[in-house]
Amino acid sequence: xxxxxxxxxxxxxxxxxxxxxxxxxxxxxxxxxxxxxxxxxxxxxxxxxxxxxxxxxxxxxxxxxxxxxxxxxxxxxxxxxxxxxxxxxxxxxxxxxxxxxxxxxxxxxxxxxxxxxxxxxxxxxxxxxxxxxxxxxxxxxxxxxxxxxxxxxxxxxxxxxxxxxxxxxxxxxxxxxx
Amino acid sequence: xxxxxxxxxxxxxxxxxxxxxxxxxxxxxxxxxxxxxxxxxxxxxxxxxxxxxxxxxxxxxxxxxxxxxxxxxxxxxxxxxxxxxxxxxxxxxxxxxxxxxxxxxxxxxxxxxxxxxxxxxxxxxxxxxxxxxxxxxxxxx
Amino acid sequence: xxxxxxxxxxxxxxxxxxxxxxxxxxxxxxxxxxxxxxxxxxxxxxxxxxxxxxxxxxxxxxxxxxxxxxxxxxxxxxxxxxxxxxxxxxxxxxxxxxxxxxxxxxxxxxxxxxxxxxxxxxxxxxxxxxxxxxxxxxxxxxxxxxxxxxxxxxxxxxxxxxxxxxxxxxxxxxxxxxxxxxxxxxxxxxxxxxxxxxxxxxxxxxxxxxxxxxxxxxxxxxxxxxxxxxxxxxxxxxxxxxxxxxxxxxxxxxxxxxxxxxxxxxxxxxxxxxxxxxxxxxxxxxxxxxxxxxxxxxxxxxxxxxxxxxxxxxxxxxxxxxxxxxxxxxxxxxxxxxxxxxxxxxxxxxxxxxxxxxxxxxxxxxxxxxxxxxxxxxxxxxxxxxxxxxxxxxxxxxxxxxxxxxxxxxxxxxxxxxxxxxxxxxxxxxxxxxxxxxxxxxxxxxxxxxxxxxxxxxxxxxxxxxxxxxxxxxxxxxxxxxxxxxxxxxxxxxxxxxxxxxxxxxxxxxxxxxxxxxxxxxxxxxxxxxxxxxxxxxxxxxxxxxxxxxxxxxxxxxxxxxxxxxxxxxxxxxxxxxxxxxxxxxxxxxxxxxxxxxxxxxxxxxxxxxxxxxxxxxxxxxxxxxxxxxxxxxxxxxxxxxxxxxxxxxx
Numbered sequence: 016x017x018x019x020x021x022x023x024x025x026x027x028x029x030x031x032x033x034x035x036x037x038x039x040x041x042x043x044x045x046x047x048x049x050x051x052x053x054x055x056x057x058x059x060x061x062x063x064x065x066x067x068x069x070x071x072x073x074x075x076x077x078x079x080x081x082x083x084x085x086x087x088x089x090x091x092x093x094x095x096x097x098x099x100x101x102x103x104x105x106x107x108x109x110x111x112x113x114x115x116x117x118x119x120x121x122x123x124x125x126x127x128x129x130x131x132x133x134x135x136x137x138x139x140x141x142x143x144x145x146x147x148x149x150x151x152x153x154x155x156x157x158x159x160x161x162x163x164x165x166x167x168x169x170x171x172x173x174x175x176x177x178x179x180x181x182x183x184x185x186x187x188x189x190x191x192x193x
Numbered sequence: 194x195x196x197x198x199x200x201x202x203x204x205x206x207x208x209x210x211x212x213x214x215x216x217x218x219x220x221x222x223x224x225x226x227x228x229x230x231x232x233x234x235x236x237x238x239x240x241x242x243x244x245x246x247x248x249x250x251x252x253x254x255x256x257x258x259x260x261x262x263x264x265x266x267x268x269x270x271x272x273x274x275x276x277x278x279x280x281x282x283x284x285x286x287x288x289x290x291x292x293x294x295x296x297x298x299x300x301x302x303x304x305x306x307x308x309x310x311x312x313x314x315x316x317x318x319x320x321x322x323x324x325x326x327x328x329x330x331x332x333x334x
Numbered sequence: 335x336x337x338x339x340x341x342x343x344x345x346x347x348x349x350x351x352x353x354x355x356x357x358x359x360x361x362x363x364x365x366x367x368x369x370x371x372x373x374x375x376x377x378x379x380x381x382x383x384x385x386x387x388x389x390x391x392x393x394x395x396x397x398x399x400x401x402x403x404x405x406x407x408x409x410x411x412x413x414x415x416x417x418x419x420x421x422x423x424x425x426x427x428x429x430x431x432x433x434x435x436x437x438x439x440x441x442x443x444x445x446x447x448x449x450x451x452x453x454x455x456x457x458x459x460x461x462x463x464x465x466x467x468x469x470x471x472x473x474x475x476x477x478x479x480x481x482x483x484x485x486x487x488x489x490x491x492x493x494x495x496x497x498x499x500x501x502x503x504x505x506x507x508x509x510x511x512x513x514x515x516x517x518x519x520x521x522x523x524x525x526x527x528x529x530x531x532x533x534x535x536x537x538x539x540x541x542x543x544x545x546x547x548x549x550x551x552x553x554x555x556x557x558x559x560x561x562x563x564x565x566x567x568x569x570x571x572x573x574x575x576x577x578x579x580x581x582x583x584x585x586x587x588x589x590x591x592x593x594x595x596x597x598x599x600x601x602x603x604x605x606x607x608x609x610x611x612x613x614x615x616x617x618x619x620x621x622x623x624x625x626x627x628x629x630x631x632x633x634x635x636x637x638x639x640x641x642x643x644x645x646x647x648x649x650x651x652x653x654x655x656x657x658x659x660x661x662x663x664x665x666x667x668x669x670x671x672x673x674x675x676x677x678x679x680x681x682x683x684x685x686x687x688x689x690x691x692x693x694x695x696x697x698x699x700x701x702x703x704x705x706x707x708x709x710x711x712x713x714x715x716x717x718x719x720x721x722x723x724x725x726x727x728x729x730x731x732x733x734x735x736x737x738x739x740x741x742x743x744x745x746x747x748x749x750x751x752x753x754x755x756x757x758x759x760x761x762x763x764x765x766x767x768x769x770x771x772x773x774x775x776x777x778x779x780x781x782x783x784x785x786x787x788x789x790x791x792x793x794x795x796x797x798x799x800x801x802x803x804x805x806x807x808x809x810x811x812x813x814x815x816x817x818x819x820x821x822x823x824x825x826x827x828x829x830x831x832x833x834x835x836x837x838x839x840x841x842x843x844x845x846x847x848x849x850x851x852x853x854x855x856x857x858x859x860x861x862x863x864x865x866x867x868x869x870x871x872x873x874x875x876x877x878x879x880x881x882x883x884x885x886x887x888x889x890x891x892x893x894x895x896x897x898x899x900x901x902x903x904x905x906x907x908x909x910x911x912x913x914x915x916x917x918x919x920x921x922x923x924x925x926x927x928x929x930x931x932x933x934x935x936x937x938x939x940x941x942x943x944x945x946x947x948x949x950x951x952x953x954x955x956x957x958x959x960x961x962x963x964x965x966x967x968x969x970x971x972x973x974x975x976x977x978x979x980x981x982x983x984x985x
Contacts, residue, residue, distance in 0.1 A: 022669045026662035033655050039634030039710050040647060053262065090409045090495045091487055125492075132489045152243070152281040200690075204697050207730045208704060215725035216708070218718060236721055250862035250941055250950050272860045273940030273950050276920040 053169060057082075057162045058150035062117070062140035065127060070115065070140045072166070079112045079188045080162040081181065084148060086121045087129035089156040092175040096157055097133040103181045104137040111164075112185055113138070119148045119156065161185070164193045217287065223264040231292030236302075237266060238285040246280050248273075259284065259296075267295040274301050336486075340405050343393050343484035347477045350386035353379045354471035358464045365460035365532070373460045377448050380467055383474075384441030391438050394431065394483060398424055403494050406487040407431060413494040415888025416502075423507045424497050429631055429646065430483035432510060436627075437473040439518040444470060447522060455543065461529030462522075469521055472653050480646040496888060499915050499922045505565030513558030513585055517623040519551025520592060524620035524661075527613050531664045536609055536671045541599045546977050552596055553973035555589050560845070560966040571923040571938045573858060573954040575962065578727040583706045584626030590699035591619040594692040597745075601688050604750065605676035610669065611692070617661040622699075624654045634710065680752040687745040694734045694741070701730045736788055739846060742839050743796035746832070747803055765798030789850040793843045800836050826975065834976025841968030848961025855957040860940070862950040872955040874935055875899045879907075881946040890914040891924070894939045894949050898928065910939040910951070933957045 057080075061071040072080065083100055085093045104114040116139035118126045123141065130139055142148055151160060161170035161184045170184050219236045239259030246257040255270040257280070268286055278284055278301055286298035335341075357379030364372030394407070398421045403409040411424045411431070425431045444466040451459045477483065500506070523544040530540035562582065563575035576582060595615040602608050632647020665672075678685055705722045712720050747761040773791035781787050804825070811821040826833050861869040863878035870876075879895040893911040897904065911924040927936040933955050940950035 022666040023663075025666045025669075026659050029655075029658045029662060033651070033658070035707065035710060035714060036628070036634065036651055038714050039632070040651075055262075088491075088493065090403075090491045090493070091406050094487055094489075094491060149281075152240075154279070154282055200693060200697075204701075204730075207733070208701055211701075211726040211729040212705070212708060212722065215723055215729070216712075216720045217723055218720050248941065250943075250948060253860055253862065253950070273952065276923060279920070 052152065052171065054167060056166055057160065057168045058147070060117075060142075060147045060150070062142065062147070064138050064140045065123075065130065066138075068138070070138050072115075072162075075113050075115075076166055077111075077164055077193055079164060079185055081112065081114045081185065082117060082151070082160040082162065083114065083176070084117050084119055084142075084151070084153050084156055084158045085129075086119055086156045087125040088121065093129075093157050096159075096175040096177075097129075097135070099176065099178050099181065101133055101135055101137070103178070103185070107185055108137070111189060115139075117142050117147055119145065119153070161188060163188045163191060219285075221261040221264075222259055222266040223261055225266055225290065225296070226264050229290040229292075231290050234287065234289050236285055236287045237268070237296055237298075238283065239266070241278070241280050241282055241284050243280045259286070268298050269295050270298040270301060338404055338486070339393055339397050339402055340484040340486040343390050343405075344478070344482065346386045346390050346393070347474060347482070347484065350383045350390075351471060351474040351478055353386070354383045354467050354474055357383065358467035358471055361460045361464035361467060365464065373463070376460070376463055376467065377452065380441075380444050380448055380463060380470075383467070383470060384438075384445045387434070387438045387441045387474075390477075390483070391425070391434055394425060394434065395422055398422060401494070403492075404486055404488075404490045405483075406485040407483045409487050409491055409494040411494070411497050413496040413888065416494075416497055417887060419507075420497055420502050424501075426510045427497050427501050427506075430477070430481045432514070433473060433476050433481050434483055435510065436514050436518060437470060437477060439514055440466065440470045440473060440521060443518055443522055447525075451543075457533055457535065458526060458529040458540065458543075461532045462525040465525035465528050466521060469525075472649075476646065476649055480649050496915065499889065499913060500569060503565060503569050505561055505569065509558055509561040509565055511558075512554050512561055516551050516553075516555025516558050516592075517588070517626070519547060519554060520588065520616070520620050520623060522547040522551075523595075524616050527616045528661060528664060531613065531668045534668065534671060536613075536668060538603050538606065541602055541612065545599070548592075548596055548599070549973060549977050552589075552592050553969065555585070555592060556969055557966060559585055559589060560962060560969075564963060567959065568925055568927060571925050571952075573856070573936055573938075573952075573956060575852075575959065578702075578705070578724045580706050581630045583702045583727075584629045587699050587702050588619050588622035588626060590695050590702070591615055591622060594695035594699075595619055597688050597695075598692050601685055605674075605685060607674040607676040607678075607685065608689075609672040609674055610665070613665055613672070614662075615692075615696075617658070617665070621654060621658050621661075624650060624657065628654060629706070682748070682753045682758070684745060684748045684750045684753075687741055687748055691738060691741050691745060694738050698731050698734045701734075702727065705730075732785065735846070736785075736792065739789065739792040739796065739843070742842070743792070743799040746835065746839075747799050761802070762799065765795045765802060768798040769795030783854040786850045786854045789846055793847055796839065796843060800839070804833070804836070827978065830975050830978045830980075834972050834974075834978070837972030837975055838969055839972075841965045841970075841972055843965075844968055845962050845965030848958045848965060851958030851961065852956055856955065856959075858952065858954040860950065860952045862941075862948055864948045865946075869951070869953060871953050872933075873900055874905070874953075874955060875901075876908075876935075876937065876951065876953050878949055878951065881942055881949060886913075888915065892939075892942065894937075894942065894951065896937055896951065898935055898937075906935070908935070908937045910937040912939055912942075929960055931960055934959050 057072060059072045061069065061073075064070050072082075081103075083096075085097075087093075100114060100116070104112075108114070114137040116130075116135065116137060118139060118141045121141065126139075126141060151158075155173070157175055159172040159176045159181075160168055161172075163169050169188060172180060217234050217236050219238060222237065222239050225235065225237055237259060239261045242258040242260045242265060246255075248255050253272050255272065255274055256267065258265050258267050260266075268288075269291075270286070270288075285302040286296065287300045287302065288296055288298035291297045357376040360372045360379065361376035364370060364374075364376060394405070396402075397405050397408045398412055399418075401408075401412070401414060407428070407430050411427045412421050416424065426435045444463070447459075447462055447466060451462065455462075523540075526540040526544045530536050562585070566577070567573070567575040595612065598608050598612055598615060602612050628647060628650035632650065634647060676685075678689070680686065705726050708722045709720050712718055743765060744762070749757050769791045772794035773787055776787055776790055781790070807825055807829075808818075808821045811825060812818070816824065857872045859869065859871050863869060865878055865880060868875045868877040875898070877897045877899070879897055882893050882895070884891050884893065891911050891913050893909045896908050896910070898906045898908055906928045908926040908928060910926040912921040913924050914921045923938050925936060925938050927934050934957075936954040936956055938952040938954075940952060942949040
């Protein structure tokens with residue numbers, strides 16, 4: 016490998032490898048298992064909110080429903096998504112979207128404190144029997160389900176949900192016919 | 194330099210042979226059932242169908258059904274499942290189609306996630322109860 | 335705006351980042367213009383940066399110790415039940431903290447470089463400083479942008495999440511530290527290599543200066559890998575220590591090229607050959623340390639260790655690109671000065687053996703690299719998802735490693751330039767015979783596994799060469815009137831590099847034997863036992879005696895008691911358990927084991943009946959695994975011997 020242009024082959028040789036690695040960002044590598052619930056009707060629930068009013072999925076048919084499972088002890092993920100959820104609620108509640116928070120495996124006092132800290136104004140209820148969590152196959156917090164106007168589960172997000180994710184899914188489901 | 198070429202050739206051959214022999218394809222239940230080839234090693238990923246899990250402690254027979262929403266595959270495994278395995282959750286198993294209507298899993302792969310917290314499973318008894326039931330069953334010295 | 339620990343820490347990081355950038359630029363300016371004031375300024379910046387990173391670290395440790403959950407990292411990795419010592423080591427329990435650790439070590443090494451080389455290497459020094467500060471700036475950038483350890487959590491939660499229970503272990507306290515000492519240690523030879531290229535002094539100088547750095551970095555990397563294996567073995571419950579998982583491979587690749595580098599520089603020092611090769615190797619090794627972190631934290635390769643995806647992958651890949659393109663361009667620019675002054679006289683020579691050693695090691699590294707990114711390749715090319723498992727890595731690497739074992743015996747003894755038939759006979763006849771005899775004896779004793787047989791025979795051969803060489807040298811010194819102790823001791827001290835190398839090779843062989851024996855001769859079984867029932871394996875009888883439940887500071891534990899007997903003789907009582915952490919997805923298995931030189935008995939508690947009447951237990955009798963850890967000890971002794979200061983040569 017001597018003078019002239021040939022020598023520059025040395026640095027250029029690394030480019031293909033770098034390109035391949037960069038490609039890695041565009042694909043989802045984990046072979047994530049698509050939840051088989053996607054496309055199936057969401058399990059109905061009938062709970063009582065922390066404010067004492069009834070909350071049922073049936074009554075929300077025709078609206079886009081975002082169901083978020085959370086707990087006060089879920090640190091730091093629930094803390095990070097809480098302001099995002101509240102903001103999304105305020106922006107979309109007049110547009111045919113209902114955000115529902117379901118509190119699981121928690122104490123009433125701690126849950127209320129969490130809700131007041133983040134100034135939750137959307138309906139929240141405690142899943143006292145644990146049945147709703149089991150029906151939705153929830154095995155951790157936080158988890159968020161996006162339900163379309165026909166009552167079918169369309170997306171499931173495990174882990175803290177970001178602003179883009181909520182808005183992206185909600186806008187898409189809003190655009191669909193009832 | 195001829196020696197170098199020989200070594201290179203041997204190496205390339207080994208790498209090629211090795212990869213073709215040991216590459217394991219990842220399939221979903223639907224993909225597997227489309228063309229189940231007995232004996233070929235696959236990694237099968239799906240959701241463990243709730244209610245399908247049976248475990249016989251005596252024979253160490255673990256059976257469950259993996260589903261991807263479109264198709265289901267019965268799976269059998271000898272031995273306890275790893276800690277992260279449960280009904281209603283995703284799982285990836287490695288093994289081969291038995292040719293007898295089920296997937297024989299040699300390994301169940303568990304995945305640890307950093308991000309995300311689980312409440313203790315409502316199906317398991319609470320810890321206090323476990324303390325009670327196990328008291329009196331301790332080993333006598 | 336609140337000013338608390340998070341804000342202070344973040345401010346310190348940003349100041350450090352700018353100082354590092356300034357220092358790097360100043361050092362280069364000083365180097366090119368010859369104006370020492372710039373170099374002096376860069377020096378001060380370097381010291382200041384290290385002080386700032388140390389302050390960040392102390393701030394974070396203080397936050398851990400005082401349960402300051404206003405810092406997200408603290409809340410995510412500890413809770414009020416986390417034991418005291420784990421609260422400190424939680425510092426490197428997750429990404430953000432491990433970046434601080436890396437940055438701190440880099441800062442420390444930069445500080446040492448400042449102290450040690452400012453007077454001794456005035457020409458190279460500014461460039462070295464510049465490279466080190468450049469790398470340090472990158473890590474500070476990572477601390478400031480994609481992985482900030484000082485993010486504030488609002489409102490402040492009452493309790494944190496807790497450390498990943500798998501990390502509450504002695505192995506995980508030490509493994510990252512050792513590994514990172516190895517990774518960052520290689521930055522110094524890399525910096526000197528670039529300095530040598532920049533200045534045009536591409537002789538042996540930069541190698542001689544950094545020899546100890548290379549050995550020490552290599553040692554810590556080896557130690558880190560072994561501790562990782564130990565952690566995997568005694569915590570994860572599968573009874574193995576290495577799975578060719580992408581995370582493991584990521585640390586193994588720089589070790590392979592680092593080992594190649596360690597050896598090939600000896601050729602350059604002696605025969606002035608392989609200049610281009612050595613520079614390439616150290617650039618690759620350093621690049622691989624970055625690549626390793628990129629691979630494990632970017633999420634592009636699926637692994638059992640599912641780390642979070644974030645923008646950190648982009649940062650690391652970009653920096654890797656800059657490093658590789660920049661370094662290789664520098665190399666290409668200076669390629670004329672890299673013509674070797676020696677030539678390969680004969681295939682039968684030490685140069686040739688070292689060259690082969692390098693070829694095999696780099697081939698192994700390439701194999702591991704290829705196998706690790708192959709899933710990415712197939713997806714890019716064909717869109718299918720595949721995984722490459724242990725069979726591939728074993729198939730290609732085992733012949734390479736066995737060949738390397740053989741070369742370990744030949745290399746140190748074979749003559750330079752051209753080995754005569756006479757010298758070959760003198761040095762190798764007896765050891766070869768010993769190896770063959772050993773093979774025959776072992777075969778007769780019942781060792782049927784070909785790989786183990788080959789491995790053991792090779793070990794005998796290599797040990798034979800070492801003993802022969804050492805014995806002859808001792809005898810020679812005795813003839814000049816020394817006593818036994820003086821002869822051996824003096825020899826070890828005076829030729830510490832050579833004999834340190836021998837001891838290191840001995841350590842590698844002990845590890846190799848452990849690997850071979852454990853792969854060939856280990857057994858496992860699983861059984862469900864009622865109280866009082868036993869299961870037998872490999873001469874051991876394991877009896878289930880009962881279950882007990884207890885509450886610990888941050889978890890709840892169910893422990894099974896099992897009596898282990900060998901034949902009729904009771905050996906031990908083992909208590910594997912399942913630990914239930916309230917905030918974790920599932921119970922964590924706690925393995926109990928009895929270690930032995932020849933074999934370990936290893937128990938994992940599986941399922942159990944709620945009333946304690948029966949339990950499922952996985953029993954393993956693993957042979958010779960302890961040899962891996964012993965090998966690590968021997969490695970330590972060898973490395974220590976090799977880096978002893980040379981008493982005769984001027985400093």
